[in-house]
Amino acid sequence: MTEKTTNARYLRPGRIVRLLRFDAIVSFLVRRGFDVWGARVLSVRGRKSGEPRKTPVNLLTIDGVQYLVAPRGHTQWVRNLRAAGEGELSVGKRVERFTAEELPDEVKPPILRAYLKRWAFEVGAFFDGVNAKSTDAELLAAGPSHPIFRVTTAV
Template identity: 25%
Template sequence: MTKLNPELEGTLRKAFKRFNHLMILMWRLGLGRWINMWPDKGGRIMVIAHKGRKTGLRRLTPVNYAVVDGELYCTAGFGRVSDWYRNITADPHVEVWLPQGRWAGVAEDVTEDPRALELMREVLIGSGFAAELFGLHPRSMSDEELREVTENYRLIRIHRTEAITGPGGPGDLAWVWPVGAVLLAGFIGLRMVRARWKRQNTP
C-alpha cells in the first residue's frame, strides 16, 4: 500500500470539489436521508457548516463520518491544507446536517488521541467507495498499513451541543419539488391541449 503521488492527489481534490457541490445540492433539496440509505457502498455523508477564516462567510462541506460512543468523527483526507479543516481550526463552532437532524457543535482535532487509529478506521469504513478511490481498504488493512497511508490525515471529533431548526438548513430548497411538479403538469397539459386542437383542426 503506497501513498498518493502529488499529481493524483491534485486530480482527486478537483474531482471531490465538483462532487461536493452535487452533494450539497442534494442535501438542500431534502435528499439527505436518501444519500445515506446505502452506507456500505455510498458511505455515510453529513454536511458541516463552518465559517470562512478569511471571508467570515458560511461554508458547507460534505464529509464521510462515523458515530462512536455518541460522538461524530470525520477526517480531513488531504490533511492540514484542506480549506474546511483550516476554517474549523480557526473557529471550531460548527453546524452539522445529519439524516436524523441538524445540530450545533464544536469541532476538535483529535489526531493525537490514543484511539485515533481505531477511530480513523471507523470513519474510513463509513466512507464507502470514497476510501477505495484513495486505494484504502479499511476493513482488511493492518494497523501498520493504515497508519502509514493516513499519516497526513487529520481526525476530527464534533461534539453536538444542541439541536437547531430554522432557515438555512437541509431541505431549504425542497420547495423546488412542488413548484417543479406544477410546472411540469402545466407543460404536459398544454401539450395535450395543443395536440387535441391540431387533431380537431386538421382537414
Template identity: 40%
Template sequence: MTTTHYRGPQGMDRAFNSAVRWLAARGVNLAGAQNLTVIGRRSGEPQTVPVNPLHLDGRDYLVAPRGTTQWVRNARLNDSAELRRGRRRRPVRLVEISPADRTPIIKSYLDKWGWEVGRFLPEGMGTDADDATIAAHAEQLPVFEIHSR
C-alpha cells in the same frame, strides 16, 4: 510520518461534491452525507462542504480522507461549525483528535466509506489498510470529534 497530505477536488470531484451538497441541503440521505459549514479563516464567510459523519462507540466524528483540506484548516482556527441535512441543523464544536488516537476511528471510517474515499488517501495507504499502516498515516488524516453546542 510528518508530511502534509492534501488532495483537493478536481474535475468530476467538484461536480460530485456539488451534487451531494445540493441533495443533503434538500434532506436526501445519500450514504449518510451531511453538509458541514465552517467560517472561512481568511474570508470570514461561511464555507460549506459535504461530509460523512461517523458514529462510533456513542460518539460522532469527522474524518478528512483528503488530508489537510480547507475545512480542516478553518476548523483548526474556529471550532464552531454546523452540520445540516435538509431542515435539520445541528450547531457543533469540532475537537481535533490526537494522531495517536485516530487509528480505530479511521479504520471504522474506511470500513464504512472506503468505497467512496479510497482514491483520496495518502500514497501507500489503501482502504483495506491494517492498523499499523493506518497509524503510520494517522497524522496525515485529520479526525475531529463532534460535540453539540
C-alpha cells in the same frame, strides 16, 4: 491544534470530479433533506474571510461519538475548522451546531478503520493503499495525513 503547514498533505479533487461536480450534487441532495449515506453539509466560518463556507462531509458515528474525517488531508474545511473550533452540520432544514476537537494521531487507527469500512468505495483512493483491513501500524502511519475531529453537538 495550530495550523499544520509542514508536509501537510492535501489531495485536490481530480479533473473528472471537478467536471462532474460530485460535491455539488451531494450538497444539493443533502440540503434538500436526502440522507446520502450519512453525508452532511458542513458549514464553518472561513478563517480569513469570516464568511460561512460549506462543503459535504461524511459524519461517522462510533459508539455514540461523532467524528469528521478528512480523507483528502489538510483541506480548506480542515484549516477553517481548526481556526473556528465550531460549525454546523445540516441535512435539509435540520441544523446541528457543534464544537470540534482535533484528535492526536495515536488515537486515529480505529476511527480510520471504521471510516474506511463504511466509505472506502468513495474515499479509498485517497488513502494510498491503506484500507479497513490494514494493520494498526499502517493506519497509525496514515494518521498524520488525515485530520480527524471529535464532534460535540450542543443540546
